[in-house]
Amino acid sequence: MKDRDVASCRACERFVLQIPGWTTFVQSYWLLRADWRAEPGFFHGALHFSCLSGWEHEEAFRRELVEILTGRGRPITVEAEDGAHVLEQPGLYYSELVHQDGEWSIHRNTSTDRWLILSRRGPWFFLDARQLDALAQGLPARADEGGERVRLPEGLELEIDSASLAGLLDALAIRDRYPGLLEHGSPDYQVWGYFPKKRGLAYSVAVDLPLPRSAAEFLAGYAREYEPIRFDEPG
Numbered sequence: 001m002k003d004r005d006v007a008s009c010r011a012c013e014r015f016v017l018q019i020p021g022w023t024t025f026v027q028s029y030w031l032l033r034a035d036w037r038a039e040p041g042f043f044h045g046a047l048h049f050s051c052l053s054g055w056e057h058e059e060a061f062r063r064e065l066v067e068i069l070t071g072r073g074r075p076i077t078v079e080a081e082d083g084a085h086v087l088e089q090p091g092l093y094y095s096e097l098v099h100q101d102g103e104w105s106i107h108r109n110t111s112t113d114r115w116l117i118l119s120r121r122g123p124w125f126f127l128d129a130r131q132l133d134a135l136a137q138g139l140p141a142r143a144d145e146g147g148e149r150v151r152l153p154e155g156l157e158l159e160i161d162s163a164s165l166a167g168l169l170d171a172l173a174i175r176d177r178y179p180g181l182l183e184h185g186s187p188d189y190q191v192w193g194y195f196p197k198k199r200g201l202a203y204s205v206a207v208d209l210p211l212p213r214s215a216a217e218f219l220a221g222y223a224r225e226y227e228p229i230r231f232d233e234p235g
Contacts, residue, residue, distance in 0.1 A: 005045075006045070006046070006151070007046055007150050007151065008045070008046060009046055009047055009048050009051055009177075010026075010043065010044075010045045010046065010047055011047060011048065011051035011052065011055045011057075012048065012051045012177070014048075014173070014174055014177065015153060015172050015173075015174055016046035016047065016048060016174075016177075017150065017168065017169065017172065017174065018046070018148045018150065019178065019181065019187070019205045019207060020143035020145050020205065020207055020209065021049075021123065021125060021143060021181075021185070021207055021208075021209040021210050022048065022049055022050070022123075022177075022178045022181055022185075022207075022210070023046065023047060023048055023049060024046075024047050024049065024123075024124075025045065025046050025047070026043060026044045026045060026047065026065075027044060028042065028044040029090065030042075030044065030068050030089070030090060031068075031076065031087055031089045031090065032044065032061075032064045032065060032068060033064055033076065033078070033089075034057075034060075034061075035060050035064070036056075036057040036060045036061075040078060040079050040080065043061065043064075048174075048177040048178075049122055049123035050122075050176075050177050050178070050179055051177065052121065052122050052123070053121045053122050058121070062121075065124075066118065067089070067091075068089065068090065068091060068092060069091075069092050069094050069107070069116055069118065069124065070091070070092075070094050070095055070097075070107055070116070070118075071089075071091030071092070071093075071095070072091040072093055072095060072110075073088055073089065073090050073091040074088075074089055074091065075087070075088055075089070076088075076089045092109075092116075093109050093110045093111060094107035094108065094109050094110075094114075094115070094116040095107065095109075095110050096108040096109075096110055098115070098222065099218055099222070101214060101215070102120070103119065103120045103121075103212065103214075104117060104118060104119045104120060104212050104214075104215050105117075105118050105120075106118075106215060106218070106219065106222075111229065112229065113128065113129040113228050113229055114126060114127065114128050114129075115127045115128075115132070115219075117211060117212070117215050119212065123210075125141075125209055125211060127141055127209075127219070129228065131143075131209075132219055132222070132223035132226075133223060135216055135219045135220045135223055136220050136221075136223035136224050138220070140186075140208035140209065141208070141209045141211055141216070142206060142207065142208050142209070143206065143207055143208075143209050144204070144206040145204075146204060147192055147202055147203065147204045148202070148203055148204065148205075149200060149201070149202050150200070150201050150203075151198065151199050151200055151201075152172075152199045152200075152201055153172070153199070154199065156171045156172070157171065158171040160191070160194045160196075160201060161191055161194050162191075163191075164189070165182070165187055165189035165205065166182055168189075169182075180210055181207070181210075184208070184210065185207045185208050185209075185210065186207065186208050187205050187206070187207045188205065188206040188207070189203065189204075189205050190203060190204045190205075191203050192204065
């Protein structure tokens, strides 16, 4: 992967500004097989969640994704020029199905108090106990995942240090890839630093996650009843 491609969406090839709930980065160590390609390989890199619905490879991508997110690891066979190789594809252990609806399912991690909301088409969300508590109080599940660093494209006619999030998305010509973010996400965008020589932007965005309404309503009740995982020492 070339450096200039790191921040390009693997579905639409446009720039990805990482914002929780609207984008993701599929890690290379997931070993997510790109079976739809003519040559064997793995899928990894940046994605706009809004690009998934209607993407021609969505079904094959999601089939592999679900195995990784909800699985506990499995051997996979990969063909290469020197023959077949057996690799261990990791699982993220969101293996306990808590609830399922027609459009989404909720899974609990088997070893930590974390949950996965997996939409049938489109995004997936990871939640922790703090965010469940917020839902139980009738508040949004707010994501504040720390900082991001990205190399911006050349030629942006914008004062990066003082630009608003809306202004940056417009300058990057990607506002349409973030539906509902500015209107309903209450984003708190902070510039930590901009380094013009390398066009490097360090920033953070705290945001209300765009959870499916019915999933948020279910979790609001579930949050009052679930038993936290405890690792009590014997004796």
